[in-house]
Amino acid sequence: MQKIEAVIQPSKLDAVKDALLEVGIEGMTILEARGHGRQKGHTEFYRGREYTVDLLPKIKLEMVVPDELVEKAVQAILSSARSGKIGDGKIFISKIDEAIRIRNDERGPSAL
């Protein structure tokens, strides 16, 4: 089981969710986040003073998937979240030791 964390542009959320559903991934956690990589922020004005806002709104998706679905999930995210511009985001993958369904104490990949 592996955890996929994807930081994406908020405007891409619907497309990414649909693409993941198509490859069979239904469960995920979605967080509102702020951040930046190499993308410069934007300037805002307050009382004539210019200041840079470099904490930009992002969406972070987290999902734990069985090993055999990882590459499909990654491809789904890449194709739906990419716009080609700086600020598209990143995907991180890590190994998961255990997954447990709270309702019935089911463990392992069948709990996903």
Place this chain on the structure above:
Amino acid sequence: MHPRIVKLFLALVLCTGSLFPAFAQTPAASAGSIADQLAKLQTQVANAQSSADNAWMLVSAALVLMMTGPGLALFYGGLVRKKNVLATMMQSFAMMAIITVLWALVSYSLAFDSGTSFIGGLHHIFLRGVGLVPDTDYSPTLPLQTFMIYQLMFAIITPALITGAFAERMKFSAMALFLILWSIFVYSPMAHMVWGKGGFLNASLGGRFPTLDFAGGTVVHVTSGVSALVCALYLGKRVGYPKEAMPPHSVVLSFIGACLLWVGWFGFNAGSALGSGPLATSAFVNTHFGAAGAALSWMLAEWIRSGKPSALGGISGAVAGLVAITPAAGFVQPMSAIVIGLLAGAFCYFMVIKVKNWFGYDDSLDAFGVHGAGGTLGAVLTGLFASSAINPIFKDAQGNPLPSGAVDGNWHQVLNQLVGIGLAWIISIVGTLILLKLVDLTVGLRVSRDQETEGLDLTQHGEEGYDFAS
């Protein structure tokens, strides 16, 4: 007897009985009766005028209170950081409660009782003698309590305006103590001088240097704005200012607040006519035109300078215009009001964008830049644009109107305005310095550095403004 016959008999008696009063009246008119009827008619007309005036004045008083809560509370609340939103709103709200009691106890008397040219007496402490009978000097058609409550709303909003200068760093207890003292020692004397019987600057009751101030350009805006500057300088900058960006946490709230201020200002200015007649109309129209003119000029100035007109700029412009038109509202022609607005928007924009940064003071919510500067400009322009055609405030011994302002040929009035403005500046600076020192020595003015970083909502009030997780 049969019940039906009883009923018929009773009906007959009642019908004939009700005719008796008609028979009692003498049909022919006699001399005494016409004079009586005339007197009665005169009383009825006077009552109708009083009713119209009182109705408008009570609405106006409500509108002015709305300017403080929620108008100013929202306007200021939106401009501060999220961690200080409640504390900021609470400062305005506290004035609504505290100043009200203070007014009843002593400060109404100090402002509006006759006394010296500079301060009223104590005859009206605990509102003694303030009943429902009019005071002919102030408002012959209004119950005196209407006048009192209307003036109270002004006394409430004036200290509330000052809170913008020391936002995000002043102790609640210190703020309350300071503003109570300020209301007694700065506001009441200034109100007395401009509007009170025998006041040094009173234009309608024969003051030595008649200052034209229709609704409080000097009494409210210059005093609060200049006092705000003194506070900002005395208390010092917020931790992190100016390096750290401290943008408003909700321009949405400020927007709503500003619009409530605009609408409420109709009560502030048009209500200062102390009646519902054509002078109220003039003041109403001028108020609106001043706001619009200034919103335009601020937006244009910002558009040109920064490339984009901001919402915050638009509403700030409107407020600046409303401030500037306040002393002029019941004295100028409508087109003059537009000009005053256009000038005020550009001037206050300049004060807030350029001058504040030149000197580096942390007038957090631009109380000085908008109210102090706007009020000063407006008071000067009132001397220029006051027209006796709108309001014949100066009259000769026969009751004929005399020239009001420069447009009428009376350039001397500009000098009088400067005297009034100068006095407002002096009393504000001196009074505020002394009172700040006093409160600093006793209670201490600023919160600690840690408290300021954590935020006033939690540290002063034990609350959080927004808890979206719950």
